[in-house]
Amino acid sequence: MNKPKKTSQKILYRLKRYRLLLAASILFATITVGLSLYVPILVGRCIDLILGPGQVDFPAIYRLLPLILISVGAGAILQWLMNIINNRITFQVIRDVRGEAFEKIESLPLKYLDAHAHGEIVSRVIADVDQFADGLLLGFTQLFTGVITILGTLLFMFSINWRIAWVVVLLTPISLLVARFIARKTYYMFQLQSETRGQQTSLIDEMIQHQKVVQAFSHQEENLHQFDEINERLAEYYQKATFFSSITNPATRFINSMVYAGVGLVGALSCIGMGGVFTVGQLACFLSYASQYTKPFNEISGVITELQNALACAARVFEIIEEEPQTPDSASAVSLETVQGNVTLNQVAFSYTPTKRLIENFNLSVAPGQRIAIVGPTGCGKTTIINLLMRFYDVDSGSIQVEGKDIREVTRQSLRSSYGMVLQDTWLRSGTIRENIAMGKPQATDQEIVNAAKTAHAHSFIKRLPQGYDTLIGQDGGGLSQGQKQLLCIARVMLCQPPMLILDEATSSIDTRTELKIQNAFAWLMEGRTSFIVAHRLSTIREADVILVMQEGNIIEQGRHEELLKQQGFYAQLYNSQFSA
Structure with missing residues (x-):
């Protein structure tokens, strides 16, 4: 089993204790997406009620407008509640992970602390956990909603016109393959980035604590060279990680634009050739769905990049949490009561x-x-x-x-x-x-x-x-x-x-x-x-x-x-x- 998968399983294990909040978040996300997908149907009906000059059914449109407003307002409130829940889950998980890491440091044998730079340990518990929190929050905020949106739009598109829906489905795997290829590259770069950042923190911590010794032995130049070398490596890893992560969004956007153009072309030809069976309002609705369907792929590609960084940082924190603690007192251990000094x-x-x-x-x-x-x-x-x-x-x-x-x-x-x-x-x-x-x-x-x-x-x-x-x-x-x-x-x-x-x-x-x-x-x-x-x-x-x-x-x-x-x-x-x- 590869390292990212193991790390993901450890995160999911810690999410189990917040299953009720997770269920509420998924429920609100589902309702929010359902309402956002219902709005294009209402808008499409309004468009079909506008037949031409003097042929507008205003009473029917007036009946549909309150439904649109209610759907939009309810969706906004539920999304606000969902964000509150997601923040609560994220920061409670981070609190737990940081607490576990600190508790483990308290129980680690001295040989571990003697063998590892203290600044590097601090970097794992502080900086890496913060990076993990950012990725986890982004995952909750956009990943759930994005997945539900994709499934929901597919369902609605197939219910409207299954032929055009297949155009979308057939072009989608290209976007997924591109995102997966880039994700593998970014995880490795983010892992190197986290490790090097820990080395840099360790060096800075050491230099601050022992600045008198550094100045007494005129070791400033050597320390600057050492810092510059680590800093250059960190900059290189940052640039490579940023490069791979930044090409994800343009690549998926290009593929999604192809999907949108394909839906528009096939839909327009269907409106002309199907004798009114496929209406302009349905085409507008379908184009809205195509846009909503492709948008989560752009967001998820960005989320995947952040999640790769989060997983790389989380793996370093879990390494501390899973370290063997010092040998505990035996079950039969007794307390020294009267000590004379033998x-x-x-x-x-x-x-x-x-x-x-x-x-x-x-x-x-x-x-x-x-x-x-x-x-x-x-x-x-x-x-x-x-x-x-x-x-x-x-x-x-x-x-x-x-x-x-x-x-x-x-x-x-x-x-x-x-x-x-x-x-x-x-x-x-x-x-x-x-x-x-x-x-x-x-x-x-x-x-x-x-x-x-x-x-x-x-x-x-x-x-x-x-x-x-x-x-x-x-x-x-x-x-x-x-x-x-x-x-x-x-x-x-x-x-x-x-x-x-x-x-x-x-x-x-x-x-x-x-x-x-x-x-x-x-x-x-x-x-x-x-x-x-x-x-x-x-x-x-x-x-x-x-x-x-x-x-x-x-x-x-x-x-x-x-x-x-x-x-x-x-x-x-x-x-x-x-x-x-």
Whole structure:
């Protein structure tokens, strides 16, 4: 089954829940078309009542005029109602699709988000869904009415004169074949267009987020060249898609003009040669039907072009919706109730890609209250251990246990709420300072929030802000320095006081004076709590109970600071490289 057909079936599946509205739309469309086809019959009768000068049956015409007005007025009202229903169906379907996509993003494993550009995902959920909405609305507005009009006009034409009706029917397939040929070309071009637009959005998003890095390394020219290359490809696909879609209407109009001319010629000859059996009024009626019959083909050809674009965009959205979500909690999963801090890693193996092993045969046993420092060169697996502890990724083999329970057998929510995390990369959301600190404990009192901020040494700079704790900050803490944002993240953990801590370069963006204060605050916070500390600055982990020295995914040394220095091994080399002076 080809991709457009599969996508169409997925759209129809989502339309099932609105079957009543669809039925109402089709009913109104049928009545509207019926009334619009009834009007030419009335007009034809009026023409036949005008026989010549002084031979006009005005009383009969006056009786027909109110019927024409009522038919036109009723048709207009029903069409207005049909458009309202079509808009409602379209935007409810779009709401559902966008909701499904966002819900799926919330449940996708981190490996998917790490492997796909964030701007490209945003483009699918925003731009592609908008394009899908435009095509779907156009389809509802014109496709139903067009199909019913074609069927209705054929029925009326055959009822008036079947010979002339066959002229129309025999010429129609040419128009359909042309439209089908062009539709295949346009779908492929619109698909390339959507994919390239996603790449462009991703590049723009990346450049905006990292503009400081771009300017610091004078990478503007390279980025401009990359943008121009994508932009040129996008322009090429747009032009080709526009070319194929634009020839649809002229081609079908040419064929439809042939149909109209054929009906006029055969009808005129019939009026002359049939001795009054086929009247001028019937010919006028037939020509009106021929025009109404061919008009939907022009509209449908335009609709098909938009639908091809809509299907190409919808296919990209459905790819996200149908992605495999992260492995759900097992049915027998239990919640971690009383967490003291017992953590055991047994024969753990993990890799991001099957071809490149990262962590193998990793063993570690952590007692409650211990401070475990993890050090090593970049890429050795330090942050990966954190990802595995939090179950952002599942181990390939072996097991990780908390309080004697395999973390795959406990709920993610209870596992993650047992840890407090402060990472090198800060994350704040749009809202007030108060809301950002209370993110992990929404029910916290104002005094608790202030106390947490004071402990994290964030209170002083918060009080200097225009509205203090009620100051609004933008996405990712816009307007605050990197150090201030990190202090807010630390205050967030100070407020929750979880039984276990993960500190991944938690003071990397803080000045030395404040860092000393924060270290004292962390020392107080870590008292009696199991803590995992990832550090590059080895001065911050001298007091750790156990220091794990990692290289290429393996623990090559472990012990306390003084013990490792005496061994004169890899840790001693790292330490001396930082403090050789």
